[in-house]
């Protein structure tokens with residue numbers, strides 16, 4: 001296999017499922033029947049997004065954007081770029097911004113600023129994973145799935161050099177070649 005690294009389970013499938021149910025319940029309650037635009041930050045969030053949305057009981061519409069800051073490496077380049085924009089305006093709408101992981105916080109900071117300028121009714125953000133020790137930019141997160149230590153993780157949408165996104169659980173990368 002091309003990305004030949006040693007991995008071990010950090011957060012198992014059942015743990016993820018259980019936490020998603022809890023988060024979805026809180027989000028359903030927060031919006032109290034109001035419609036929401038759920039935004040998936042590609043590519044890493046696709047699996048979390050799909051599983052979370054299936055548990056939320058609200059009138060949801062879906063939209064997608066993509067950002068890049070890693071360019072195939074395991075450390076952020078610090079230079080965030082939007083590589084795919086939303087298909088529809090969000091002005092006057094409740095937005096739920098769904099991220100896989102907040103590491104330096106640069107991506108979330110950048111996206112919240114860009115989206116705020118489009119004058120949505122509100123922005124709520126959620127990240128499945130949060131690495132508090134890696135934070136370079138202070139970001140407010142409304143919902144966090146799991147706090148993890150400052151190590152590189154893969155699986156459940158997250159990749160190392162494009163691989164491992166299809167693992168149904170989250171694994172830590174123990175050694176890299």
Ligand code: IMP
Nearest residue numbers: 044076102103104105106107152153158
């Ligand atoms: P940030 O801008 O440094 O907070 O990083 C956000 C993006 O970096 C995430 O959406 C991921 O795509 C990627 N990323 C950060 N940490 C990891 C990791 O441990 N594994 C895989 N991707 C990561």
